[in-house]
Amino acid sequence: MSEQSNLAAVLHGAKDLRLTKRPISAPAPGEAQVAIKATGLCGSDLHYYIHGRNGEYVLKTPMCLGHESAGIITAIGEGVTDYKVGERVAIEAGVYCGACRLCKTGRYNLCTKMRFNSSAKVFPHQDGSLQSLLNHPVTHLHKLPDSCSYEAAALVEPLSVVLHAARRAHIAAGQTVLVLGAGAVGLLALAVAKAHGATHTVVVDINEERVKFAVDEGFATSGYVLPRTPRPETSAAGLEAAKATAGDILTGYGPVDSDGFDVVMECTGVETCMQAAIHTARPGGKVVFIGMGTPNATLPISAAAFREVDLLGVFRYANTYPDALALFGSGRLPGVEKLVTTRFPLEKVNEAFEALLAGKDKDGNMIMKLMVGDY
Template sequence: MPSSIEVKASVLHGAKDLRVETRSLPAPAANEVQVAVQATGLCGSDLHYFSHYRNGDILVREPMTLGHESAGVVMATGSEVSSLSVGDRVALEVGLPCEECELCKQGRYNICKGMNFRSSAKAFPHSQGTLQEMVNHPAKWCHKLPASVSLEYGALVEPLSVAMHARDRANLKPGSTVLVLGAGAVGLLCAAASKVSGAKSVIIADIQADRVNFAVENGFADAALVVPMARPQTIEDKLAFAKDLAEKVLASTVKGEAVGEVTVTFECTGVESCMHTAIYSTKPGGRIMIIGMGTPIQTLPISAASLKEVDLVGVFRYANTYPQVINMLASKNEALPDVGKIITQRYKGLDKIPEAFNMAAKVKDEKGNLVLKVLVDMS
């Protein structure tokens, strides 16, 4: 095996300034495998970096390759690797925790303070992302895909893991009623995870009618609610808007039966009024899963949550979910909608990545099709 090879990579140098460059990739270390990245989904955090050269208060401080929702094929293995072989297809779990701290030892490695996550500028030097021809990655964090799971579905394991982690933290039981606020990719996958968990009914809400209709038509949800395009300004008007929307949630019907207050709400927007709605829509003793990262500081009707003992539960990425997500995809569970349908646009090759990001920023493409998940194919 040569000591290093030349690989091409898509590198971000500034806002919307992506360049294809050649970099040297060494042979994999003893515990690593070398993976030819073949399918990568574009994520909202990638889009923020692409559009603004920052993600919230995290600034990019050096040229960085984006991408972290990826699957590929093992091309070489390190001397100590026995779990994988050349030719294996794998989903990449790209967050590398310290594995030594108390949180890691508890299995909560997703919130490890020493986490180094590909395509995130939080750590410096930045951990380069997966929008490149090859990457070296620890074999421990490469999950083998069975023959029945394609590389495209392998790329969906990462966002599905967010949904699965949220479902696990919700302690979702069969027969539960579920509200999903936000019908983007993560919201749809939270709805899918709820379906697999035996939810009695799933209501999904979004300002885009086409998105919630897509969810119902494709089996992700049982009922759709279009959120009015309103921008209340005062806290009184915001709360009144949220209460009205919650009443619409409670009045939603599935198979002729009103849903009422829900067991679990997955809040996937980060919008303040949606958090208000979640509190008013969730039944006493229920849980609100805080997934959306939109508005960092919010004013909430916290007494309404306290009086009902509604739990507000944070969700950040995932831990220990890849194997169960891969098993779920391979199981062909009849309750699982076809999650591959959320891949709505595909672009081939590194040169097309700027176009892919520009598309990911849109609600619909030039043909009027929904934009939910854009995938880069480098096979």
């Protein structure tokens, strides 16, 4: 092992991602060393790659990217008894303190001392999993069912976000669900809604190819391609446009004998979509804001308050990994692995990010979910 090295994709600044050979370090007490087999790239990774920051979290020192990962244990640290070399695991990326009020009440995703893989929120930054080997606390590793592939296990991280959202919204059998955004998270939201028994699922996106994929692959009952229009010049014009968009969605795709959807899952973070989401929910319905794209959105709060539409926020997830893995193991998420459309080896990670930025692979095919790993 002394002659080997750990290959890592380390971001030094905007568009400055370097493959770096690092010494292999032994896992500390309570940790296991995981050979990473698959890592999904997501929007936050892309923001760091393009801008050297993700929102208000600015890169201060070089940081290894990636946090949607799974692999196989290659070494264990002192005191570890529940895991052994050779076991396959999904990696829960956020390491919380476990001692604060939020952690003790089961809402550890809101822990102010959270250290999250590939996040510059904390300093020193927490390295991510776009590397050959990662040492990680075993308390945040989850054994895979035999039927769960490494790619499916890497999808558990974004799946956990929407599973947390579904819990917040109390999605139940027989309900109707609208999802705004037909990216990987939106399609996972549709899959979770169907797994919970939703009977009428509709997806909306400006990308016709993504909407078609969602419907053809059975994620949604139907889909609406939102026309591309110029950005409204004023907030008032934007609110009116969003209300009109909501009317078009309800007229063409709304539930029969209903004036809205039971649950609306907003996965874009685009202000006009966030506004339309409120108008598409039925009286007494729920809107869950999953996408994070508009820091200070203007929302039609009166339209929600007067109809008792609950507006719910989502930040990552808590206590979801066991149930998410069980969903994969039970077969209640048919076709979800079709979301993985594009694969790159770690050695070509820069090409992977450029492809993700373009939204197409070298042959012009749509990228839904891109994986980097042991390919």
